[in-house]
Amino acid sequence: MKTMYFVTALCAASLFTGNAYGVKQVEVLKRDGHQNEIPLLDNRFRIDSKIDEITLLFFRKSGAPAVILVRPDGSKYFATDSVKNPNLDWFDELSYDLVTIKKPMAGPWQVIGSILPDSRIVVLGEISLEAEPLPSMLFRGETIKITGKILNDGEPINTNLFRDVVSLNVDFVSTNNENFANFGAGIQEVAEFKDDGRGFDERPKDGVFTGEFTLDFPAGEWTPELYVATPLLQRRIVQNTIEVHEPPFVTEVALAEQDTDEHLLTINIDPSIVKPETVIIQGKIYYPNNEEQMFTIDAAAKDSRQLSVKNYDWGRYSVELSVFGTNINGREFMATLPTYKFEVERPIEAVPEIDPATIITPDKMIESEPVEEKMAISTIISLIVGCNTLxxxxxxxxxxxxxxxKPIKFKVKLPFLKKKKTSEGEVADTEKNQVGKNGSKNDRSGEILNLSMTDD
Structure with a gap:
């Protein structure tokens, strides 16, 4: 059975000068455990006939189109060919292409695209992930530093572009032990680190992932898992189960009894987890009047520390606490405790008691109300209505x-006037009827009379 090789080509357009006779011959991709990377010459590389599968990683300018692969026979591979070609897998990302080819054609290949400079071809051998084990004793709120490395055949991968797409992730998986508070808590994604010199990473591009994270999840029994996962490779380390304790610090406050006294904050230290004589506490106090006060409590050989808080009358007080010291295993630690809050209630003013004999019920008030006052109220109501009408x-x-x-006219219709007018109208109608019987006729002027005689 042929040996399967996983080859990562970190490809870039290397600029060369001179004629064709001055160009170095393309080296054959092979893995012998000693040489795991070779330079990419004129965007060309050669695949050996014994390789059954090859994985190529091409870094290009961000946002540039996917590269094009030219096979030895002149045919081309495009990113879209992976949909219909079962022997081709293509991951087209923003700044790189990850191509896996099964049964590749032997011979010289060429890549076309906006490839980044100073690229090399890396033959991936036995990829492994190494990380320092986490301390066995931890407590909630503690800040932990962790380092990890990705190795190729036991050696760090020195190709910068390869480390740009790889990140170290840290998860805490609950053991679902019903005897602990984190029962059923699932997976806590704690942190993600990159070898870029930012954040808590010490040096960029040194092949070492360095970071810090805070244990801000519930206390209990957890299994740490560190892994790198990309389309190129997946490696995971499952460390031994550890127990995350509750913070070994208990805070309580004694409120001032008098206005001139101060509140007293006491921080008790658990000597079964940390060494009290090494503990240094610093923080900040937030007062109800929006004032802030920084403080530091030095180490002392006792199991408690006390802090005086000024009494600014009633309101809410908040105290932020950061602790530095050494645990009983001799490991130095740094932790951020939950913000401690307490409140002074607003004082209630004393009200003198009322003699029940002096209390007048509503019924008694109505009975004792004078009649004249009732009449005065009705008179006032009448005046108000009259004034509004006016x-x-x-x-x-x-x-x-x-x-x-318009002028002011008042039309008053009296019944007796209406009757008189009606009588006068009836008399006028009677006279008109009599004139009609006599055959008299006059016009509006009254000057023409009908004097003709009848035939009789």
Missing amino acids: ILLLGWLLIRIFVQK
């Missing part, structure tokens, strides 16, 4: 005279 009437008159420009 105001409305005056307003209507003003609108009619000055706005509508």
